[in-house]
Amino acid sequence: MKRTIRVLVAKPGLDGHDRGAKVIARALRDAGMEVIYTGLRQTPKQIVNAAIQEDVDCVAMSILSGAHNTLFPKVVELLREEDASDILVVGGGVIPGEDIPFLKEKGISEIFTPGTTTDTTIEYIRKNIKRK
């Protein structure tokens, strides 16, 4: 039987723009995944708690406020503390190209910048989730 992939779509930080996150949530749903949406202004701790209780395969975060260099790595770090490094972490939003190597070095597997098609994101998640 085919396993259903579960993804937490989260909005860390203080910006209140979740159109992008909702578009991604909808696209992942249409790709047959279960998407847990947390709503706006979540702290890294809240995101990690939700990821663990929901036992997701992937955490997908969106930030438009510029706080990605702080918040994305914090989520990865807290997941590691909870012994949950088997959860794939990806990010998206308005993220300058020069920040991407830093974020990847910090354990965010992929960054999707504006213009990325939803298909690219879906394929990436399908291919890269760590639990099979």
Next chain:
Amino acid sequence: MNQAGGEIVKIRERLLKGDKRAAARLITMIENNEAEAVEILKDLYKYTGNAYVIGITGPPGAGKSTLTDKLVKHLRKQNKKIAIIAVDPTSPFTGGAILGDRVRMGDLNTDSNVFIRSMGARGRLGGLSEATRAAVKVLDVYGADYIFIETVGVGQSEIDIVKTCDTTLMVMVPGLGDDIQTIKAGIMEIGDVFAVNKADRDGARRTITEINMMLDFNNENWRPPVIPAIAINNEGIDDILKSINNHMDHMKETGEFKERRIANSKFEIIDLVRQRLMNALLDNSKREKKINELSGMVASREMDPYTAQETIFNYIK
């Protein structure tokens, strides 16, 4: 996902110690129909039955999640350990789902004594998913004092919830139709406690009166109370919790508690048999092909649906 034997023992031991990740993982294994999960549940069943299970149901948008959030916050003041299972619909076309009940429960997310799990209904129509009842057991072993189950927004006959919980809270809102809606059979009959949420809206008083009139006809020992609430402003929450407690006391005093749990167990056994039968009959790509073939014939009137049913049933003879 194949778990090694040692891993299974570990999940069992960790769950008995109240480990969150073990609970979360076991629920996933159940949702994915992994055989090992059933073995663990068989073994753990003797540790279940301690949590009080409260079902929250009602039409979409009635405020079930918001109400659950407020009820749980009140119970947390009494230092109870809480688990919430929130079920949302699964797309019948893609199998995907957007599970959004957590949006209304943001603050509960940082409370280490609250465990929230969202579930997609995954093709089941009763307002719960097939795995919900098993998830209740997992969270019972995990150590929850209260387990809240929030159903899919229901219409008129999705009544799985009443067969799964100890007390059912029916959440209604003003403006959903005339009084004939309240006398129909179905979801209006299953509430042990009624809340009329958004009670500051037009028509709230009328809705309360209509529900009360319907309930006056009941000849049961327990007369469900109808409580106005404005969940978002925390109004009526105390009264709802009191009524839930009253219902719990009433059931325990009269012996209805035991009767209800027997009825629920019966429903569960029948349901498991039904699932197994369906899986035995249909869970096979070859049969899927056969059913598709029969469907074409039935649609074009080459065959009637009754004969198609007999054809499929012949497989298990």
